[in-house]
Amino acid sequence: MVAPRRCAVVGRPITHSLSPVMHRAAYDALNLDWSYDAVEVGAGGLAAFAAGLDDSWRGLSVTMPLKREAAELAVHRSDDVAFLGVANTLVREQDGWHASNTDVPGALTALREAGVECVRTVRVLGGGATAASLVLAAHRLGALRVTLQLRDPSRAGETLDVARALGLEVEVVGLETPVVEHADLLVNTIPPAATAGRAHELVEASGAVFEALYDPWPSPLLRAAEEEGVAACSGLDLLVHQAVLQVVAMTGQVVDPQVLRVPAFDAVAAR
Known part of the structure; x- marks a missing residue:
């Protein structure tokens, strides 16, 4: 024992x-x-x-x-x-x-559990340690290009450095920049309230959604994903794995x- x-x-x-x-x-x-x-x-x-x-x-x-x-x-x-x-x-x-x-393999398990096995393009809302870990997880699913959207693009440093070190093509834009291109995966690491007014716009331009936060539950993005029939996993799934x-x-x-x-x-x- x-x-x-x-x-x-x-x-x-x-x-x-x-x-x-x-x-x-x-x-x-x-x-x-x-x-x-x-x-x-x-x-x-x-x-x-x-x-x-x-x-x-x-x-x-x-x-x-x-x-x-x-x-x-x-x-x-x-x-x-x-x-x-x-x-x-x-x-x-x-x-x-x-x-x-364990965030990186935990995120991979959560994504695969949601049916996401391969991605090429990723849109990430926010920066910091969580965003960087999820960019690494996306890279392991085949990501080639990532768009980082931040309220202050000059603060993308940590996640930008990781994306570049992985050899990804990277674009950094403001958080309110209109969505004009489809992304295989949308990753959100910012307070859900910041996406409330654009949840459907963001989800409709995404093949799958990873909502890294879980307060409030469910978030606007998760609600929109359910309504649009888009595969999604949450911060709770990540937390468990x-x-x-x-x-x-x-x-x-x-x-x-x-x-x-x-x-x-x-x-x-x-x-």
Whole structure:
């Protein structure tokens, strides 16, 4: 039997996190006497927090604004972490913390679950760590061209650098730029309210939709996708699949995604 260990999700703000209900459900299903908490840790505080943990601690799920700090803290980085410079998972091994990014494979699983197996053109609303991870996921589905739409195009740096490093053809435009070309995949990483007035316009010009956020639920884009009959997956789907991979990394055991999906969707529905 695996000895009791401690894990947690860290970041700020953290009270909204669904990670505790998912990971605790996984531990119950796997008959593990482990604990999983939510701990608020602000920017610049991850290294000090990690240094204060005793040997009972096994893993950390890392959310904003600590994903870059997690990558820097680790003694070993997965290929995706080394490429992106951000990590959402830290697992303590004998030589220190090992960092991985389960957002990328989690996104791939969510897309394939929605029937999206291949894309060539991608439209991304927003920038930052999430957008960069999803551009990498899209590249692995065959993406060749990406359009980045931001309220301030000068802030596309992080995602733009990733797209260029992947050899993608890239265009950066303003968020309100009219949609004139079809995209195989629409990715949204900005607050859903910002797309409310254009949801149908954006969805009609897309072969599939990836709505990375889940508050409010369902978002305007997800509603429009359902009404238009366009394949879609959500931030909840991503959250479930990346958490499944975190459970494997931390416990060494495989759990059915449905074990995590039910409490996560129930928690969102209750909000």
